[in-house]
Each structure stands twice: as C-alpha cells, then as structure tokens.
Amino acid sequence: MRHRKASLKFNRTTSHRLAMFRNMVTSLFKHERIRTTVAKAKELRRLADHVITLAKRGDLHARRQALAVVREKRVVHKLFEEANEKFGNSAGGYTRVVKLGRRSGDAAPMSLVELVVPVEGGKKKAKKKAGKPAAEKKRTKAEKKDEIESKSEKEKSKERAKADEKETKTDVKSEKAAKTKPAKSKEEKKGKAKKAASKKVVKTKTDAKADAKSERASKKKTEKSTKTS
Numbered sequence: 001m002r003h004r005k006a007s008l009k010f011n012r013t014t015s016h017r018l019a020m021f022r023n024m025v026t027s028l029f030k031h032e033r034i035r036t037t038v039a040k041a042k043e044l045r046r047l048a049d050h051v052i053t054l055a056k057r058g059d060l061h062a063r064r065q066a067l068a069v070v071r072e073k074r075v076v077h078k079l080f081e082e083a084n085e086k087f088g089n090s091a092g093g094y095t096r097v098v099k100l101g102r103r104s105g106d107a108a109p110m111s112l113v114e115l116v117v118p119v120e121g122g123k124k125k126a127k128k129k130a131g132k133p134a135a136e137k138k139r140t141k142a143e144k145k146d147e148i149e150s151k152s153e154k155e156k157s158k159e160r161a162k163a164d165e166k167e168t169k170t171d172v173k174s175e176k177a178a179k180t181k182p183a184k185s186k187e188e189k190k191g192k193a194k195k196a197a198s199k200k201v202v203k204t205k206t207d208a209k210a211d212a213k214s215e216r217a218s219k220k221k222t223e224k225s226t227k228t229s
Contacts, residue, residue, distance in 0.1 A: 008043060021047055026070050028095075029079050033114035041097045041111045048113075052094045055083035090118045 010017055024044050028034050029051070036044070051069055054062040058080055070076050087094055098112040 008039065010040070010043075022069055022071060025051060026072050026075055028113060028115070029070065029075050030072070033112060035100070035110060035112055037103075038097070038099060038109045038111045041113045044113055045095045045097065048095050048115075049092065051079070052083060052087055055079045056087060058084070086115075086117050 010020075012020065021044060024034060024036065024040070025047050028044065028048055047069065051066050054066045055076075063076065063080060066076050066079070067073065070079075094116060096114050096116045098114070100110045100112055102108065103110050
C-alpha cells in the first residue's frame with residue numbers, strides 16, 4: 001500500500017527525479033516562469049515554495065539548505081536579496097499554475113508555472129479593517145440620527161451662506177448703480193444750463209431789437225410833430 005507517500009515517481013529513479021526538479025527550480029527562479037506538464041508543475045510548486053520560505057528566513061543555515069536544492073549560487077543570492085521585498089507580506093502561494101492545453105506530440109496536458117508577486121499594502125488594509133473594535137462597528141440609532149442632523153445643518157448653513165453672498169452681490173450692484181446715476185444727472189444739469197443760457201441770449205437779442213424799433217418809431221413821431229408845428 002502507498003501510505004504516507006507524498007511525492008510522485010514520474011517513472012524515474014530517485015537521483016534522476018531529484019536532479020530534474022533541482023534544474024526546474026533553478027530555471028524557475030532564474031527566468032521567473034517555465035513551461036512544463038501539469039503533474040510536474042504541481043510537484044514543482046511544493047519545492048519552490050519551500051525554497052522561498054528559506055529565502056525569507058535569510059540566515060546562514062537557510063542559505064545552505066537552499067544551496068543544497070538550487071545549484072547556482074547567483075540565483076540563490078539574488079533570491080535571498082529580493083525575497084523579503086517581493087514576498088514579505090504574503091505567507092504562502094508564491095507560485096501560480098496556468099493550464100495551456102495539450103502538447104501536440106503526445107497530448108500531454110501542459111501548464112505555465114510562474115512566480116506571483118503580491119500587491120503591496122493588500123494585506124495591511126484587510127488587517128486594519130478586521131482590527132476595528134466592535135464598539136465602533138455597532139452604531140446606535142441615536143448616533144446615526146445625530147449624523148444625519150449634522151449633515152442637514154451643514155447643508156442649511158451652506159445654503160444660507162450662498163443666499164448671503166447673493167444678497168451682498170445685489171447690494172454691491174445697487175451701490176454701483178447709485179454711484180453712476182449722479183454722474184449722469186450732472187451731465188444732464190450741464191446740458192440744461194447750456195440750453196437756458198442760450199435761451200437767455202436769444203431773449204436779450206429780441207429785446208434789443210424791440211427797443212431799437214420802439215426808438216425809431218418815437219423818433220419818427222417827434223419829427224412829424226415838429227414838421228406840423
């Protein structure tokens with residue numbers, strides 16, 4: 001019976017199988033994605049996640065354990081330098097398997113294995129939301145009513161402020177109009193004064209003409225009276 005046998009044999013010897021997965025893990029960390037069969041990809045995820053947890057731990061013993069699996073020192077050093085920055089927030093699920101269909105030669109189901117870099121701040125926001133106390137979450141009806149009343153009061157105050165602004169604008173306009181009207185009245189007064197002065201000049205001319213005519217008539221009468229005498 002096959003009890004407590006976690007891994008698959010893949011129809012290979014132990015040494016061949018271990019060497020195959022070591023090469024696959026190194027190429028995964030080197031290129032960040034590889035293309036393989038679905039069965040191998042599922043088995044590869046276990047080994048890759050284990051190496052990433054060692055890299056996040058970051059001590060000398062973890063580095064030596066990772067070097068026992070990954071045979072290229074440059075890849076291991078790069079992984080240990082970038083592990084906390086890339087995978088520091090997440091506690092697992094460092095790889096993703098995407099199925100691609102079947103292989104054309106033997107119709108084997110193929111898949112794409114790639115590293116998953118979590119979005120920064122995704123877990124922190126969830127923790128903040130979950131860390132709120134129950135007293136803050138449960139709000140009474142009175143508090144809700146107070147909030148609604150405060151909002152309505154704010155809206156009313158805004159409307160009053162807008163009405164006051166409109167009134168001040170109308171007052172300013174009326175003051176401007178009142179200031180401009182006297183200027184027009186002065187101009188009108190000047191025009192009226194000019195007209196009155198011209199009328200007076202005309203009257204004086206007509207009066208002078210009438211006086212001259214009356215004087216001439218009186219002179220003629222006196223001359224006639226002297227002639228008759």
